[in-house]
Amino acid sequence: MKDKIIGIDLGGTSAKMAIISLTGEVLEKWSVSTNILEEGTHIVPNLIESLKERIELYKMKETDFLGIGMGSPGKVDADAKTVIGAYNLNWSTLQEIGKAFGEKFDIPFFIENDANIAALGEQWRGAGEGALDCITVTLGTGVGGGVVVNGQLVRGVNGAAGEIGHLTIDTEGHFDCTCGKKGCLETVASATGIMHLARKFAQEYVGDSEVKAQLDDGADVNSKDIFDAAKEGDYFALQVVDHFAHYLGLACSHLANTLNPSKIVLAGGVALAGDFLLNKVNEQFMGYCFPQIRNNETLVLAKLGNDAGIMGAAQLVKLQSVEG
Template sequence: MADQWIVGVDLGGTTTKLAFINMDGEIIHKWEISTDNSNEGQNITKNIANTIDEKLEELSLTKDKLIGIGMGAPGPVNYETGVILNVVNLGWKDNYPLMHSLEEATLLPAAIENDANCAALGEMWQGAGNGAKDLVCVTLGTGVGGGVIANGNIVQGINGAAGEIGHITSIPNGGAACNCGKTGCLETVASATGIVRLAMLELKRGESVGELAEKLDENGKITAKDVFDSARNADVLATKVLDDVSFHLGFALANIANTLNPEKIVLGGGVSKAGSILLDNVKEYLAKFAFTSVRESTKLTLATLGNDAGVLGAAWLIKNKLNL
């Protein structure tokens, strides 16, 4: 059993990442395929099974090398049943039996969890969590995801929707519409798309001068990275957007920390690549709004696993389920 591998899968709307991982959490092989969400997502698990078989053949290995498959999927998941409750962009109907479909396609025992929860588990097992048993992981990407680990276990909630940190209401009145159907969610101000939206509002509202305005003129668009790069160069407008984002993120995280008092809050996802300019600003607001003993004990840190967090957490999931 020690030399068998686990399959970790991180299912995204456009790309599916896969990895063969050993029992110690070391990635042996990793690759990715496009996610085919046509035909109501009926090809997704078939394509995963096919690419696993092809990779085994390429490595001259047989299926008995693999002991199980774990998957992180975008949306609330009922961990016990492996049913994904609702998905915005994968074509599946609500309450899709994803675990059953994956087991049927791959002929392997499977475990399914929300993708942000998997990233949190990955960071706990092999990354910035460094063995911390009480951990909150926030992924800042196109959206904002969250995973809460208490005493080493993912907090599921009554129907698998716990940890939806991106949908904490940050702007109660007059907030922007979110894909979830609400308005003013944290996701609308702290995701990559939210940051760009705030910057565009500022550019329209203020005098279009400075580095960020120049980047918009040059490229016809701006990115979240442009905002952070311009803020590093003390661009007034970019600095204001950075402060706005840091306030909302710090405020939400302080309230989470006051509720859970985790050992660590880990920021991951593409936006976290901004590094210290974001982390230091968020830390200031977190300290401002956190309860004294929480402020002294909860550490805010950056994720270390990058794109590997999801596949590692998915592998940990099935390893844990099979008691390996």
């Protein structure tokens, strides 16, 4: 009886792996470190070996599994089950991951990019649980996104749907983006973006501010320090956070006015600033939303944390198994 799913969340430091029930209960969970040496050629064999060991250890059979789902960095071709250009894994050339798993397991294998997988996880069993239309915005070093509509992942014609980090939000284009454009959401609403804003305002700010003084002294100030200072009422830090919230609230309003989802989930390291961040962004969001869809419960914080990837990988298997 195929009552279990294997979820794999592959990252640059480690791969999280889990055996999950069809209803989303994590039965077993472990991780393996990611060995990126020799152009990342050890990564997939290590995943396969670890999985074989665990299946034996838990006295399970291949026929117990509906499928193996995997989230990966880089450019993923979900149909061909390949990955290219995952530079944090040293994968610059095409990786035939589906083929490698297919040779070792008689279990259907599915793969998707990690931002989409995290979005599926939050929509299935996280902050978007029960929401057929749910968008996840992941605020980390950059800004990633995943869009679920009618319960299905939206991939787009080039597999590039959900590039929410590259919405042109700062139309004055203060900061260059890694994508070659200026003014992308990522340049003002990621961990990096918050530091862009902080350095910009530091040049102009003349009042007292401890965190600004640290920044001017060349100390290692990060986005968490800015949020912590803002929470304590530091006026300089509040100015930075207010601008961050304006840009992110505006971007989320574009998503809401276009797709009217029941949930927009804020995830990633920056979102750990919690309700303080959520309330600031929500205030801006509400002002930019079409009145008919204004709803104080649309914007929410992610719930699954580091488990979003393994849960989303499992949900990918469920969705693809129904489709197929």
